Amino acid sequence: MDDIVKQAIAKWPNVPACYGWLGLDARGHWYLRDDAVQLQGGFAVARGTRLEHAKLIEFIHRNYEADGEGRWFFQNGPQRVYVELEATPLIWRLGADGEPVAHTGRPAGRANECLVDEAGRVYLACTAGLGLVHSLDVEALARQIDQGRWTPREVLAADLPGAYGFVPSPQAVAGPLPA
Structure with a gap:
């Protein structure tokens, strides 16, 4: 601040x-x-x-x-x-190294979980909080999934606020x- x-x-x-x-x-x-x-x-x-x-x-x-x-x-x-x-309160952009950075420019911290909702939107739960992956970076994240970095878990978008506070x-x- x-x-x-x-x-x-x-x-x-x-x-x-x-x-x-x-x-x-x-x-x-x-x-x-x-x-x-x-x-x-x-x-x-x-x-x-x-x-x-x-x-x-x-x-x-x-x-x-x-x-x-x-x-x-x-x-x-x-x-x-x-x-x-x-x-979500944060929107993740993926850097050249594939690591998420918030729309505010702040680092995400450790990314712990990859989620996919019923509409196909992709989220990362990170130390900094839950964020939606920006639509322009979903393809890059899909490559990470294909390479085995993530195993997405299916969720309902309506459940995310309660589950992630x-x-x-x-x-x-x-x-x-x-x-």
């Missing part, structure tokens, strides 16, 4: 959290979801505007983490902005916000 963010938290410790305003898609792209977009429905229905500003995305990546309840958030100064997830929609868990 950035030092300036830590200083802001110390200065303003009681800023209410923000729900529904930020989403992460299955390819590691961030989406801003204003009031009008949120009124259209959840992240699966209405994504919002894709963020393109490189410095803002880098700031989000440096300040993205999970709380003790498995809700992933971006710490924006003193305010936590909880993230709506299309798939993440909340896909912190806003849905928080319930309706006061008007």
Whole structure:
């Protein structure tokens, strides 16, 4: 977490959290979801505007983490902005060496398990958490499977949040916000 963010938290410790305003898609792209977009429905229905500003995305990546309840958030100064997830909190890209790296640029740590869901999506459970393998890297991972590095285990996508401790929609868990 950035030092300036830590200083802001110390200065303003009681800023209410923000729900529904930020989403992460299955390819590691961030989406801003204003009031009008949120009124259209959840992240699966209405994504919002894709963020393109490189410095803002880098700031989000440096300040993205999970709380003790498995809700992933971006710490924006003193305010936590909880993230709506299309798939998983991390999206893995495979490096030239075949090792996964998160969409944020952080290393995955040790990869422990390979999973395939009912739609054919591939996940890796790593020290850093569960992540969906980016669609552009599935072929490279398939080669690793063919070479015997992985034996994929079949799973249901709906079971992953409970099994791996993440909340896909912190806003849905928080319930309706006061008007």
